[in-house]
Amino acid sequence: MVLLIDPWDTLKKSIAEVLETSFKSNNWSKPDKDFSFYVEEPPDSKLGDLSSTIAFKTAKILKTKPMNIASKILADYRLKPNKLIERVEVAAPGYLNFYIKWSEYSKLVLDSILKEGDHYGDSDIGSGRKVIVEHTSANPTKPIHLGTMRCAVLGDITARLLRKTGYNVEVQNYMDDLGRQVAVLAWGYEKLSGEIEKKPEYKDDYWLGLIYTAAAQRIEENPGLEEVIKHILKKMEEGGNEYANLVQKLVYMVVNGHLETAARMNIFYDLLIWEKDIVRSGLFKEALNKMLKSPHVYRIEEGEDANCIVIDMSPLGEPYTSLKKSYKILVRSDGVSTYTGKDIAFQMWKFGLAEADLKFRVFGVQRNGRVLMETAQEGKASKNFGYADKVVNVIGYEQVLPQQVVYQALKIMGYEEAYRNSYHLSFQWVWLPEQVAFSGRKGTWIGFHADAVLDKALQLALAEVEKRNPDMEPELKRRIAEVIASGAVKFYLAKYSPEKKIVIEWKEAINFEGDSAPYIQYTVVRINSILAKADRIGEPDYTLLTDETEIDIIRTLSKFPSIIREAAETYQYHLIPHYCLSLANKFNIFYHKLPVLKAENEALKAARLNLIKAVAQTLKIGLIELIGIDIPVKM
RNA sequence: GGGCCCGUAGCCUAGCCAGGAUAGGGCGCUGGCCUUCUAAGCCAGAUGUCGCAGGUUCGAGUCCUGCCGGGCCCGCCA
Numbered sequence: 001m002v003l004l005i006d007p008w009d010t011l012k013k014s015i016a017e018v019l020e021t022s023f024k025s026n027n028w029s030k031p032d033k034d035f036s037f038y039v040e041e042p043p044d045s046k047l048g049d050l051s052s053t054i055a056f057k058t059a060k061i062l063k064t065k066p067m068n069i070a071s072k073i074l075a076d077y078r079l080k081p082n083k084l085i086e087r088v089e090v091a092a093p094g095y096l097n098f099y100i101k102w103s104e105y106s107k108l109v110l111d112s113i114l115k116e117g118d119h120y121g122d123s124d125i126g127s128g129r130k131v132i133v134e135h136t137s138a139n140p141t142k143p144i145h146l147g148t149m150r151c152a153v154l155g156d157i158t159a160r161l162l163r164k165t166g167y168n169v170e171v172q173n174y175m176d177d178l179g180r181q182v183a184v185l186a187w188g189y190e191k192l193s194g195e196i197e198k199k200p201e202y203k204d205d206y207w208l209g210l211i212y213t214a215a216a217q218r219i220e221e222n223p224g225l226e227e228v229i230k231h232i233l234k235k236m237e238e239g240g241n242e243y244a245n246l247v248q249k250l251v252y253m254v255v256n257g258h259l260e261t262a263a264r265m266n267i268f269y270d271l272l273i274w275e276k277d278i279v280r281s282g283l284f285k286e287a288l289n290k291m292l293k294s295p296h297v298y299r300i301e302e303g304e305d306a307n308c309i310v311i312d313m314s315p316l317g318e319p320y321t322s323l324k325k326s327y328k329i330l331v332r333s334d335g336v337s338t339y340t341g342k343d344i345a346f347q348m349w350k351f352g353l354a355e356a357d358l359k360f361r362v363f364g365v366q367r368n369g370r371v372l373m374e375t376a377q378e379g380k381a382s383k384n385f386g387y388a389d390k391v392v393n394v395i396g397y398e399q400v401l402p403q404q405v406v407y408q409a410l411k412i413m414g415y416e417e418a419y420r421n422s423y424h425l426s427f428q429w430v431w432l433p434e435q436v437a438f439s440g441r442k443g444t445w446i447g448f449h450a451d452a453v454l455d456k457a458l459q460l461a462l463a464e465v466e467k468r469n470p471d472m473e474p475e476l477k478r479r480i481a482e483v484i485a486s487g488a489v490k491f492y493l494a495k496y497s498p499e500k501k502i503v504i505e506w507k508e509a510i511n512f513e514g515d516s517a518p519y520i521q522y523t524v525v526r527i528n529s530i531l532a533k534a535d536r537i538g539e540p541d542y543t544l545l546t547d548e549t550e551i552d553i554i555r556t557l558s559k560f561p562s563i564i565r566e567a568a569e570t571y572q573y574h575l576i577p578h579y580c581l582s583l584a585n586k587f588n589i590f591y592h593k594l595p596v597l598k599a600e601n602e603a604l605k606a607a608r609l610n611l612i613k614a615v616a617q618t619l620k621i622g623l624i625e626l627i628g629i630d631i632p633v634k635m
Numbered sequence: 636g637g638g639c640c641c642g643u644a645g646c647c648u649a650g651c652c653a654g655g656a657u658a659g660g661g662c663g664c665u666g667g668c669c670u671u672c673u674a675a676g677c678c679a680g681a682u683g684u685c686g687c688a689g690g691u692u693c694g695a696g697u698c699c700u701g702c703c704g705g706g707c708c709c710g711c712c713a
Contacts (some may be wrong), residue, residue, distance in 0.1 A: 043656060056693075081654095093693080095656070120660090177713065178645080197691090206663085308711060322637050323709055332711040339713050383690055398707055400639060428640075428706080464675070484675085496648070499640055501706070508663070510649065512675050514661045515648080523674050530672045570652080577650065581660075592677040612672095635675065 005120070006561035011105070012039045014082050015050055022076035031058050036520060045466040045548075046098030048089065049555070055094040065272040066094025068355040079354050080442060099165075100552055103543040109558040110542055110607075113614040121564045121621055124168030130387060132350050135394035136262065136269075137174040139440065140254040142183045143449040144261045146493070146504060147438045151495040154427055156575045160626050168462030170333055170385065173269045174346075175271040177276050178252045181212070181440070183232040185254075187225070189217025205257025208250060213443035220441070223403045228354040239276075261450050263367045265481075265490045267627035270373065271385055276377035278354075284337050284357035286344035291330065294413040307333040311344075311409050319401075320408075328405055340402060344409045351410075351418040352387035354399035360385060378566060390421040394573075397426040398498070425571055448504065450489075456585045457485035457510040464512060469634065480632040484518050485510075488628040491517035495577040495628055515581055517629050520619055523584040523634045530596055531609065540610050541603035549590035550608075553615060556583050560618055564626070580622040587615045588590065599601055 016035035031038065031054065038054040055066035055073070062069060070090040077088050078456035083512070086101040113120050138148045139214060159169045176182070188211040196214060198207045217227045228441020235243035255272065262268070278284075288309070289299040296312040309331035313320035320326055330341035337345075351623040361379030363372045397404060403424035431437060438445050461481035469477065492509045496502055512518040545554065560579070567575040596612060600606035623629045 037653070040655085043658090047656065051656090056655070059693085091656080093656095098680095117646065143677080176713075181713090305711070319638050319709085324637095325710095329711055334711075336711085338711070342713095396707095397640065400707055400713095426640090431706095468673085468675080501641070505647075511662080514702095516675085518675055519661095522673080526673055526676080551696085574649085578660085585660085587697090588676060589678095591672080595672065597672050635673075 006123075006565070007105070007109045007112060008559040008562045011084055011100065011109075011558075012036055012050065014084055015039045015052065018077050018082065018088075018098075019052060019054055019073060019084075019091070019199050020478050021080065024071040025076055026072060028058065031061075033183075042095075042097060045093065045552075045555075046585075047095070048555050049100040050098045051095040052098075053094070054098065061093070061243075063631045066470055067092065068236075070094045070096050086118050088374075090510045100555075102554070103547070105558070106542040106545050106551075106554050109554050110610055110614055111538075111619065114559060114610060117617065118621060118625070120618060121561045121563060122164060122166070123561065123567065124166040125445070125565065126162060126165050127391040128166060128168055130170065130312040131162050131167045131390040131392060132170045132172055132386070133162065133392045134172045134174055134350075134386040134395065135159075136178075136258070136267075137395070138258060138495075139179070139181050140175050140177060140258070140438045141181045141212040142254070142445060143203065143205040143451060144258050144444040145430075145438050145449045146453060146502075146509075148451045149261075150427060150430050150493045150502065151159060151394050151396070152262055153265065153266050154425060154498055154573060155392075156265075157494060157576065157626065158392055158394065158425060158571070158626055160628060161564065161568045161573060161576070164564060164626060167390070170271065170388070171269045172273055174273045175251065175255060177247065177274050178233075178236055178279065179275070180229065180233060180250060182247050183229050183236060183251055183361055184210045184219060186232055186236075186243060187219070187229060188212055189246065189250055191215070192218070203260070204253040205245070205255075206449065206451065208254050208257075208360060209440070209442075209445070209449070213440060216441040217443075239280075246282060246627075259366070259372070261454075264451075264454055264486050265488070266630065267368055268372070270370075271360070272372065272374040274375050277358060277377060278342070278349075280377060281356040281358045281375075283349055283354055283358065284342060284345045284358055285437070287348045287354040288331065288341070289516045290348070291344070291409075291413055296412045297330070299589075303447045305329065305333070311412065312414070313405065316408050319520060328409075340405055343406045347391065347406050347410065347418070347422065348415070349386055349419075350388050350391045351415070353415060353418060355386075357381070359387070365459045380483065390423070391418075392423045392425055394427070398430050400424065400426055423500065423571065428501040430436075430493075432502045433504055453489055453509060454486055456506075457489050458482060460510055461488070461512070465635075472634075476634075480634065483632045484512065484521065484635070486624075487517035487521060488512060490627065490629055491520075491577060495573070495574055495581075499572050517623070518635070520580050520584045520623055521629070521631050522589055522635050523618050524623070524631045526591070526618050527587065527612045531613060531616070533597055534609050537609045538602045538606040538611075540606035542607050544601075544604040545607050545611060547590075547594060548585070549593050550611060553583070553586045553590055553611060557567075557614055557618055560622075576622055576626050580619055580627070583615060583619060583622070587612065611628070 018033045037054050041049040055069040059066045063106050074088050084105055086434045087097040089097045099121045133155055136152040159171050163169050165480050168449050192211050192214050196211050232243050235241050236247050290562050299309050302518045308329045310327040310329050314326040327340050331337050358375055360373050360382045361376045363374035366372050405418050405542035407422040436444055459483040465477045596608045599608055
């Protein structure tokens with residue numbers, strides 16, 4: 001049984017109780033919302049640790065001045081004090097300020113954290129339900145660039161956070177191996193691989209990316225080549241021929257490159273899904289038959305869209321009724337499904353609403369020791385994949401409407417539950433300096449693909465490690481530099497709110513100071529170094545932790561479970577990086593002010609040792625477990 | 636034409652969903668702190684019409700309306 005301790009929430013609830021008790025005993029009419037809604041944090045801890053503005057909000061209904069209401073609540077509180085609250089004050093023009101009894105609360109917080117260990121912050125919100133997180137899903141024609149990497153990072157943190165909150169998580173990476181782009185790559189490989197030489201230092205995905213970009217440009221200049229591409233596409237669809245085999249080979253080369261890059265950032269997957277297998281599995285046909293049972297899915301008989309099968313979105317009202325056509329085409333007049341159609345079918349499969357004849361086999365073992373599976377016609381059927389209770393698709397913001405269409409389609413077809421449990425985690429793309437967009441075709445990715453950024457970061461990190469630890473053995477230096485470099489880049493992509501566009505700035509992307517992963521890593525390394533010097537921790541007396549820097553740490557520590565829950569429930573994953581920064585900062589302030597090993601007495605020393613141990617432990621959960629950034633042994 | 640997202644100091648950003656007390660960080664800048672637990676750190680300082688204009692409210696960065704600037708979406712493309 002997982003312990004579910006949330007000290008901050010406990011505190012807020014007990015204050016809500018104070019409010020509720022007073023309202024009841026005065027026979028005041030209840031406010032609109034739950035009492036805990038009226039418990040907030042004052043801007044400055046001098047004004048209390050928690051406060052309430054309930055007196056303002058109910059003044060009108062109760063026909064009394066806020067000051068009177070607040071005073072009455074205070075008087076009622078005094079009749080029935082709470083053991084976690086030191087005192088309550090009323091401040092003009094009607095604030096209620098609550099001061100925590102730190103001698104009690106600190107012990108509660110630190111005891112629970114040390115007892116729970118790595119499980120601090122765990123919850124059972126998911127109660128074992130299955131969630132599928134799809135992310136990355138990059139075109140397999142070039143290496144992953146920073147934009148795609150942002151998608152991967154957001155998806156990775158989503159998966160980690162959902163695991164922490166009690167979900168059974170399956171991470172999928174969807175690969176379009178039938179699209180025009182791979183046909184272009186195949187053509188380029190045939191015609192240009194002599195011209196664009198593979199140098200030994202090139203990774204496969206980088207080399208093929210160069211070929212793809214050159215090929216795309218060549219084809220753009222020679223419209224006549226379009227026919228050749230069409231021919232390749234046809235062969236690919238037929239399968240079992242030279243082109244189909246070539247494409248498979250190339251796509252595997254690229255995807256292996258993607259996986260290697262992702263692994264550098266501690267990002268791993270459970271299942272690779274090939275579009276080719278989806279198409280051949282009969283999934284779409286099966287799903288379409290189910291869709292056609294809905295009165296809102298039908299074939300158009302006349303007009304410009306004659307012979308198309310469409311889904312009528314008009315029952316949903318705005319914004320669909322104001323589209324040019326209030327329906328979406330699922331099957332073209334030539335019988336081929338559209339992207340939207342396929343996407344609806346795929347989403348149905350994720351929820352187990354269409355089973356399809358999908359087969360699976362082992363793709364390989366990842367660096368973290370976990371097996372990666374892939375769909376394959378030669379594989380075996382399995383019920384381990386799909387059948388999700390909840391689906392999170394991490395996809396760019398430009399697909400907001402298409403994704404909405406997919407989810408709404410589920411609703412229209414009567415899959416209300418699936419509709420409600422579908423979430424599109426959208427994010428803005430990463431832009432190159434000078435606001436240039438990433439483009440595979442134009443080759444703007446060259447030099448800004450994730451590997452290049454990581455390599456550049458590694459170089460800089462190595463120089464820093466060298467400067468600080470000249471005598472360290474080279475292999476260790478390199479390992480430490482790698483952890484610092486990849487951590488810095490991953491953190492950079494994780495710390496911004498997803499709807500914010502990122503324009504790459506080298507100084508920010510490869511930053512080892514300030515709001516960065518190395519700042520947090522350094523903090524943990526620092527704590528570990530102190531802990532290593534302490535032979536044994538005696539009997540702590542937490543009531544001695546009275547300095548504001550100590551109190552501030554305990555306060556922040558105690559909020560961790562609440563932050564995790566909020567991040568997971570509202571999909572605001574950047575809350576985690578920000579929390580880690582804030583906790584690290586609070587420790588560093590304390591560190592510069594007060595001694596640990598040379599504390600005035602043994603009981604205080606033990607209390608401080610446990611305090612910093614709790615900080616290190618919490619930062620490790622945040623950084624390693626939730627963001628997927630390792631911490632070096634030394635810095 | 637309809638819709639979505641962003642606009643907070645020279646630069647980057649949190650806070651906006653659930654309105655509250657002097658708008659938090661970081662980079663850069665100025666000045667301090669390593670014979671004392673790792674200076675990738677800490678302290679002090681300067682820098683703000685929270686895009687603009689109205690409105691709602693006892694109270695607006697936060698809610699509503701209109702506008703401006705930037706990005707995006709509205710296909711028998713994916």
